[in-house]
Every structure is written in C-alpha cells, then in structure tokens.
Amino acid sequence: MAERDFAKKLEKAGFTDVWIGGHRPFAIDDAALYPLFSEEVIDLMRQTVPRDHHDHVATGVIVKAGKPRDASG
C-alpha cells in the first residue's frame, strides 16, 4: 500500500492527526532476512526489480493517528 493510500484509509475510518514518519528504505537484502519470503521470491525480486531499486523496494514507516475525543463509534 502506498503511503498516501494508508493516510486516506485512516482518515476515511475516522482517524485524525495522521502522522507518517521514521522513513527507512527496505531492500531486497532486508527481505531476505525474513523466513516469510521464500528463496524463490527473493530470487524473483532480484531478477525482475530494476537493479537500481534493489536497495529500496519498500519503505519502513511509523504511522500514528488518533481517535477524536468526541467520536462515538
């Protein structure tokens, strides 16, 4: 999900004061540390993602938002 879509979905759900920060690039090498990604999909990423994007295939973020004090739901 793109960052702007995350923010939009939060606002649609009723959240306010949406803040997205703490950005850090997530590389294919980072993904390879997680057992959830099979070796096949890591190899596939290396083959199909443009080489200049290998160090940044996704972005780690911190997302904060609040439920308004006057919210009923």
Add this chain to the structure above:
Amino acid sequence: MTRDLMYQEEIKESVKQAYSAISAGGGEEVAHRLYDQSELGEVPAGAIVWALGVGNPVRYAFIEGGETILDIGSGGGIDTILAAKRTGSNGKAIGLDILEEMGDRGRRHAVEADVSEWTEFIQGEMEAIPLESGLVDLVISNGVLNLSGRKSRTLAEIFRVLKPGGRLCVADLTVENDLPPEVANDPSAWAG
C-alpha cells in the same frame, strides 16, 4: 462468493500458512536493526528469535503507565512485552494473533519477562477483533496491517476498539512503485 472475497480469503490463508510454516522469526539480525540493546535486554531470548517486525512502534508510542494496549499480530510477543513493561501492572497489554501457536509463544515469553499478570494473548483476526468497543488506549502493530486483504475493515475495527481520544501507532511497509507482477502475485510476497 464474489471474486474479491475469494481473493481476500486466499490472502488470509496464504498468510496463515506462511506463518504456520516457519520455525523461527528473523532472529537477532532483524531484532538488532529495530531495537536498541536496552530494549532487547527487556525481553527474553525466545521473543528475539521470533522478531518479525519492520520497525519499533513502542519507541514512538510514548506509553504512559496504566494504559490498555492492543498489539495486533503479536507473534512471539516482543512488542507486546515491551508495551507491557511500559504500561506496568496498573495497565494491560493484549496481544492478538491469528495463530494460536503464536499466542502460546507470547504467553511463555511474557512469563519469562515477568509481565504475565497484566498481559494476555488472544487468538483472532484483525478484521474482526474479538474485543469490546472503546476498550483500549493504544493500538500498536509491527509489519502486520499490510498483510490484511481488507485494510479498510481492519482500520475500522481498530477505530472501534479504541477509546475516544485513543491512538494508533504502527510500523509497516509502504510501496510507492508497483512490484513486478511476478512478485506481487506470489503468495510468499503477500505473507512478507
């Protein structure tokens, strides 16, 4: 069932299968990237072995003593335990995971961390959180919301269980450029 609902069920099953199949998380290499030495000193080794997050939501959440905190996708419990340490025995930490075996791990680790008296682990889906409305002060999550095939529904559920004035603080991955279709359509990529 409509195609969209089938697709959502496929995603859920793929994620469950992927998490059921692993025998450990990202371990120390992942944990040391996300948590400092002091934070890692607060949690048992088993919780570190099962680290599967992508950030450190507890560090950003500014937890106050006595708060009720829900950790969505609690896994081995590393963030639930860190949250429990910060809210203290006057508060409550609840770990929610779709897999009962993850809850078992979290319970064991909470006992080892000496926070089990005010920490519980429950089994359930983030799209249908098995908690009453307006119960929690803070929802945290670490690399899990993106796994939902129904993200809007998940966010609506988080909104429901939060108290008025409550807050959300999650770590997750965003993707600005579409992944190649061969990767995006691979079930392993959904789970990650």
